[in-house]
Amino acid sequence: MxxxxxxxxxxxxxxxxxxxxxxxxxxxxxxxxxxxxxxxxxxxxxxxxxxxxxxxxxxxxxxxxxxxxxxxxEPETLEELIEAEEDLSTIGYIIAHIEFHVLPNHIIQLVFLFFPVHLVYLLNQDKEEIVPYFYNCLFILIGVLVELFVITNSAWQRFKKDRQLDEPVGYSPPKIPEFGSIYTVLISLVVCLIKYPEKLAVIGGCVLQITDMALLPRVIISMIMSSQLILEYEHFNIIEIVLIPIIHAFVVYVLTEFGGKSVASYERHFFGILVVCLLFFVVPGASSQIIVIFKFLFTSYSIGFLCASPFYELYKHFANDIGGSYIFLAITHGAFYVLGCISTFKLLTPWLGETPVEWLLKFIKQDSERQLIVQCWIAFSVILIPSVFTFARFLPLDIRRKIWHYAIFAAVAYPLIVQPELTSLALIGLFGVILIVEIQRSLKLRPFGAYLSSLFEPFEDKKDKEGPLVVSYIYLVVGILVPVLLEGCTGKGASITGLVVSGLGDSTASILGKRYGSHKWPHSNKTFEGTFALFVTSVAAFYGFQYLGQNELSHNAILISSFITALIEGATDINDNLLSPAICYMCLLVVE
Known part of the structure; x- marks a missing residue:
């Protein structure tokens, strides 16, 4: 400094x-x-x-x-330093921001996060076809830093000029992206480099959007960067270059408007990149039907959402007018559900050769094992869900929250091995149901919104109450579903990452850590005992699935991935339902 x-x-x-x-x-x-x-x-x-x-x-x-x-x-906070140093430069402000906000646990995270990143380079530095992509990654990182500096410098100079005025406007000092942005950038680039290197250019354009720039310039710069990073002409796809930055920005905008403080900035961009990968990069294999169904469902209900949004704004405007509010509420529901269903039928029926309902029933009846699994799921849901809501008030908060983690692990673990297509389809449906329930609950839409809000309140912790959305369960399903889809719905290899880490490991770590942990991580409520529990549980689960024939992961892949995931999960305060599966999945790809 x-x-x-x-x-x-x-x-x-x-x-x-x-x-x-x-x-x-x-x-x-x-x-x-x-x-x-x-x-x-x-x-x-x-x-x-x-x-x-x-x-x-x-x-x-x-x-x-x-x-x-x-x-x-000496100034004890960044605000005191800004007050004392009237001529502080932009570089000085950035360094001061780092000095006041970077903690020892951040250093621990960086050390273990850069291990798989460096390992990717060491394993591929002699491969001529991969080396150019390393330069692309370097250019992307430089672009992010330059963009960040330009935005910060502009905002800082504006702030300095403003406070010298007799009647200042009230500009605030510039905000530096949160520490979690490092995860979004590095995980996205590493996973893309390993699985879809030819798509690195468009992912680089999305990564550039992580800074707080205005929407239109952000999208334009993203398109320009994507076009400049294309290495071979046959990979140049003008539709992807134009459409992907727009879709990414759309996802970020929706999460910003409706998620508020519930969804951090880096999480919005992470979701944007996930959506782009699932829609454009996943190559349909033996389970092509499931992947295409997911893409059509996402497209259909995005159309419904866009059409319903204006009527929801009118519904809020007429909230005090009973007649007007009910009219616009009915139109909002109709636009979302009816248009979503109509779009689904219009898109899927020609491709499936029959209506989606007929196809689904036929798909289940084709195999007696599928019928048995569906029957078990229905019975399991009918017994478990009412029981949990009935007896939740008698259980400690961590137990009643982690019940859902163990429940989804028990329901999905074996079916994912024997019927991966059916399980993938069920997880897509579960994600849709949870998302719709959360929209109804958070917006308190009549007639069920208020009831759902009171029903889920006993399961909320402090983080869930910071914003309008309860994201824990959405992140749980996303963390389990995304590796399954990225692996082509095969149920093999790294597809069980989310199920092992979030469904089983994180739950066990939380319960054991809170009850038996006595040695805490710096600046955190998490304990070393909980971290050890996550490591042991994850390793045991991976080997258990290997015993059942689900994977052939090497010992190094299992041990190193579980170790790094456990350490980073213990040192960070980022939502582990989303971060931990992403870290473990990346490490498995790198080491394996």
Whole structure:
């Protein structure tokens, strides 16, 4: 950090000193002179008569002591530093921001996060076809840093000019992206480099959107960067270059408007990149039907959402008008559900050769094992869900929250091995149901919104109450579903990552850590005992699935991935239902 100037005497300190001097002179009190050996009787009598007054400015000893106290005081917060350093440069502000906000656990995260990143380079540096993509990654990272500096510099200069005005507008100092943005950038680039290297250019364009730039310039810069990073002409797809940045920006915008503080900025961009990968990059294999069904469902209900949004705004505007509010509420529901269903039928029926309902029933009846699994799921849901909601108030908060983690693990673990297509389809449906329920609950839409809000309240923790959305369960399903889809709905290899880490490992770590953990991570409520529990549980689960024939992962892949995931999960305060599966999936791809 650049050398700081000593903190100057503030206006309030100067005013206080002037007032004290005036009080002393108005009372005609002779200045107090210090004497060795304590306060003499004359001084005591003077204080009893006139009150305690400042010591004489002519006292050299007293003056130096007071000035040294002010000179030696260092700013304790970034706000105090900004107040003291009027001519602080942009670089100085960025370094100061890092100094005041980077904690020891952030350093721990960086060390273990850069291990798989460096390992990718070491394993591929001799492959001529991969080396150009490394340069692309470097250009993307440089682009992010340059964009960040330009935006920060502009906002900082505007803030400095504003506070020099007699009547300032009230601009705030620029915000530096959250620490979690590092995860979004690195995980996206590493996974794309390993699985879809030819798509790295368009992912790089999406990564550039992570800074707080205005929407239109952000999308345009993303398109330009994507077109410039294309290495081979046959990979140049103008539709992807134009459409992908728009879709990414659309997802980020929706999460910003409706998620509020519930969804952090880096999480919005992470979701945007996930949507882009699932819609454009996943190559349909043996389970092509499931992948295409997901794409059509997402497209259909996105259309319904876009059509319903204006009517929802009108519904809020007429909230005090009972008649008007009910009319626009009905139109909102109709636009979302009816248009979503119509679009689904219109898109899927020609491709499937029959209606989606007929196809689904036929798909289940084709195999007696599928019928048995569906029957078990229905019975499991009918028994478990009412029981949990009935007896939740008798259970500790962490137990009642983690029940859902264990439940989804129990329901999905074996079916994912024997019937991966059916399980993938069920997870897509579960994600849709949870998303619709959460929209109804968070917006308190009649007739069920208020009831759902009270029903789920016993399961909310402090983080869930920070914003309108309860994202924990959405992240849980996303963390389990995404690896399954990225692996082509085969149920093999790394597709079980989310199920192992979020469904089983994180739950066990939380319960054991809170009850038996006594050694906490720095600046965190998580314990080393919980971290160890996550590591052991994840390793045991991976080997258990391997015993059942689900995967052929190497010992190094299982041990290293579980170890890094456990350490990063313990050191971070980011939502582990989303982060932990992403870290583990990345490490499995790299090491394996």
């Amino acid at each position: 650049p050398p700081r100037k000593s903190a100057r005497t503030t206006r309030s300190q100067k005013a206080a000193a002037a007032a004290a001097t005036a009080a002393s002179s108005s009372l005609d009190v002779p200045p107090v002179e210090e004497k060795e050996g304590g306060i003499n009787m004359d001084e005591w009598e003077r204080e009893q008569k006139y009150g305690k007054v400042p010591k004489s400015k002519t006292s050299p000893k007293n003056t130096s002591t007071s000035e040294n106290a002010i000179e030696e005081k």
